[in-house]
Amino acid sequence: MSTPAEDVKPLAKKKKKVPFNYSPYVRGGKLPHIWCPGCGHGIVLKCLLRALHTTEISKDDIAMVSGIGCSSRTPGYVDFNTLHTLHGRALAYATGLKMAKPKLKVIVTTGDGDALAIGGNHFIHACRRNLDMTILVYNNSIYGMTSGQSSPTTPQGKISTTGRYGNIEPTFDTCSLAQAAGATFVARGTAYHFQELEKVIFEAMMHKGTSVVDVIDACPTYYGRFNKYKTPTEMMEKIEKEGTVSVKQADKLLPEELQGKLLRGVLYKSDRPEYCEEYNKLVIAVQAK
Amino acid sequence: MAVAEKRIFRIEIDDRLCKGCNLCVDFCPTNVLTMDGNLVVVKDLDACNGCQLCDNRCPDFAIQVFEE
Amino acid sequence: MANNKKRFMQGNEACTEGALYAGCRFYAGYPITPSTEVMEICAARLPKMGGVFIQMEDEIASICAIAGAALGGLKSMTATSGPGFSLMQEGLGFACMAEVPCVVVNVMRSGPSTGFPTGPSQSDVMQAKWGTHGDHPAIVLTPASVEEIFHETVRAFNLSELYRTPVIILYDEIIGHMREAITIPGPGEVEIVERRVPSCAPSEYKPYDVQGGEIAPLASYGEGYRFHVTGLYHAADGFPTNNTKLIEEACHRLLRKIDDNKERIWKNEEYYLEDAEIGIFAYGVSARSAKFAVRELRKKGIKAGLLRPLTIWPFPDRAVEEMAGRVKAIVVPEMNMGQIVYEVERVAHGKCEVKGIFRVDTEPIRPAQIMDCITGNGSKPPAPNSKMAEMMVERDMLDG
Incomplete structure (x- = not known):
């Protein structure tokens, strides 16, 4: 028989909800960030920081590399080894850095235009090499920094400043492209599904080899305004929530129900030799001769 | 034995960081928050259940919920 | 090695x-x-x-x-x-x-x-x-x-x-x-400059802080110095700035760090230049033909000399200016349609005549072409494939 005091104990011990403390990861004085009200990039960044925290990798061993665009401003806000480079070229810089310092955990933050248009060539070749790095594509289907031009992921029919009568170009599917090019971990998340996103980013970072996470998020200022979404909330609900289906749910749906929806979750995973390790083996073999 | 407990929350809003996007107001399941001009404010703290959806969907690092 | x-x-x-x-x-x-x-x-x-x-x-x-x-x-x-x-x-x-x-x-x-x-x-x-x-x-x-x-x-x-x-x-x-x-020199025979790395604590490191001179030490990523690098105009701490004063200062400093040190970066070879009446300004392969031409011209009693930059940028202003003040004319042979010749002209500033010899048929400029230009036979088209010219270049290449 327990005493009343013992009965109360478990309740008192119950863990209080504590919000995640971002301050060790965010550079002092750098916030507010430049992203517009309602832009999903901030939500993605928070998921990324929580995922990084879970990996327990030292901040000194994390390098964040980016190109040009809204998403590419991420490194400026975080307290890692950070490199903000040229439009489309983040992966090339990241490749050089990773080969020079293989102990670094390299994360590339890039956008749909940066990764898939101007940087498309580097994107496929990075996937092919399978260097151990994580590529986060903040995919908002538009060029935000230059105020709203069509990107390789702007859906057909949608309006942009360079697609005033509706975009007629077919889109790239970031994940299919990455998988076809040889990436060994391919996933998709959305800013709306923040828990899922944190989890796939964590898995992506723990994966050995090139991991690609296509993150669907919203650009209310341009994409939203041009395409008659009234609020950031509406964008998140219509595009991220209703426009996607998790891999688990998808199994239970008919093909016609999946029509036009993007899959969320880990879409592909394989085991292939990692480039730095292969290079290291080559060095050892050559030196032994 | 029966135990009645009330959880108390503290909501911190950094008005230097809030950009007034309304996401937290819209996604709060218990209607705790509202907009005062371009800034989010707490209108019904008692209704807060500590779910932290406001924090998780805030792009601006502007709002956090602490349990007292 | x-x-x-x-x-x-x-x-x-x-x-x-x-x-x-x-x-x-x-x-x-x-x-x-x-x-x-x-x-x-x-x-x-x-x-x-x-x-x-x-x-x-x-x-x-x-x-x-x-x-x-x-x-x-x-x-x-x-x-x-x-x-x-x-x-x-x-x-x-x-x-x-x-x-x-x-x-x-x-x-x-x-x-x-x-x-x-x-x-x-x-x-x-x-x-x-x-x-x-x-x-x-x-x-x-x-x-x-x-x-x-x-x-x-x-x-x-x-x-x-x-x-x-x-x-x-x-x-x-x-x-x-x-x-x-x-x-190939043995190890240590030629000076090797190693990167200047910060000696301060990581928390104090600013990758573009030039308090200690025009060039800040550079840390490497992954060694505790978690710094930021960007192609945007940035302040001393590496973070972007739109402060017009800082932008101006950063641009000036980038240029100044080379300009103020050009004496140390310049490297020229002077060949029979002291008493030259005709100067040749030539770089790379064209300088090889020019060197040969100088020797041949000297044999004929023409006082030619060569200024050969090993550093073409920053442009060797002072050496060219000095030469321009001493010679009657400067000849600039280059395998293009005239690029460095205008730089020579700018620096010579009317002190002497400046004349270019250009060639773009993918054949090297031959010594004969330079000699002809100097002796006044410049109107004659070059004979790139003549046996004589080939021999001259071959000889020149041998004694470099």
Whole structure:
């Protein structure tokens, strides 16, 4: 028989909800960030920081590399080894850095235009090499920094400043492209599904080899305004929530129900030799001769 | 034995960081928050259940919920 | 490392040897004639030394990769030719702006566009200075022999580390592919400059803080200094700024760090210049013909002399100005349609006549062409394929 005091104990011990403390990861004085009200990039960044925290990798061993665009401003806000480079070229810089310092955990933050248009060539070749790095594509289907031009992921029919009568170009599917090019971990998340996103980013970072996470998020200022979404909330609900289906749910749906929806979750995973390790083996073999 | 407990929350809003996007107001399941001009404010703290959806969907690092 | 043995090698090979001697441990590149041998030899040599060789998907990726590796702490290099050099321009600008030391070799071929890939040219001298957009510093070296390629490559690495800036080595297809005798110095015989790294605590480190001089020490990523690098105009702490005063100061400082040190960066060879009445200003392969022409002209009693820059940028203003004040005319032979000649004209500032000799048929400028220009037979079209001219160039090449 327990005493009343013992009965109360478990309740008192119950863990209080504590919000995640971002301050060790965010550079002092750098916030507010430049992203517009309602832009999903901030939500993605928070998921990324929580995922990084879970990996327990030292901040000194994390390098964040980016190109040009809204998403590419991420490194400026975080307290890692950070490199903000040229439009489309983040992966090339990241490749050089990773080969020079293989102990670094390299994360590339890039956008749909940066990764898939101007940087498309580097994107496929990075996937092919399978260097151990994580590529986060903040995919908002538009060029935000230059105020709203069509990107390789702007859906057909949608309006942009360079697609005033509706975009007629077919889109790239970031994940299919990455998988076809040889990436060994391919996933998709959305800013709306923040828990899922944190989890796939964590898995992506723990994966050995090139991991690609296509993150669907919203650009209310341009994409939203041009395409008659009234609020950031509406964008998140219509595009991220209703426009996607998790891999688990998808199994239970008919093909016609999946029509036009993007899959969320880990879409592909394989085991292939990692480039730095292969290079290291080559060095050892050559030196032994 | 029966135990009645009330959880108390503290909501911190950094008005230097809030950009007034309304996401937290819209996604709060218990209607705790509202907009005062371009800034989010707490209108019904008692209704807060500590779910932290406001924090998780805030792009601006502007709002956090602490349990007292 | 070879122990001071005399070897016979190609210019492109000497370039690689010079790079490795200087401590280069990272090469990223993309094949392109006539520079490919630099890359191929790096591919063979670097793994043996524990260095990194990687073939990238294009030249843009190559220059970006070497900058990335440089920030990871390795001395790094890429080599290319005209079309690839054009693609690299934006990346060069980034390295200037972010002050990332690296070395870019451009083995010049004929252009524009694909041009004549196996034919030599000297038509990228202006691009090497002005190719990337915006006001930026440039250090460009122009070796003229295989042995010189070795030493200038070492110097290129030294200057890039000293001034935290990309350094370009320009030579042409002829000396790139030419084979000459060369003595590789033993370890320690030639000075190697190592990167100045911060001695302060990581929390105090500012990657562009020039309190202690014009050039801030550079930390490597992954060693506790979690700093930020961007191609945007930035403040001393590396973070972007839109403060107009800071932008102006940053731009001025980038140019000043080279301008204030040009005495140390300049390197010229003077050949029979003291009493010369006719000066020749020539670089790279054209300087070889010019040297020969000087000797032949002297035999005929014409007081010709040669000023040969090994550093073409920053432009050797003072040496050219001095020469212009002493000679009646300066002749500038170059394998393009006139690039450096205008720079000579600018500096000569009317003190003497300046005349260019241009050639773009992918044949080298022959000594006879220079001599004809000086002796007044300039109107006569060059006879590039005459036996005499061939012999003259061959002889000149032999005694370098």
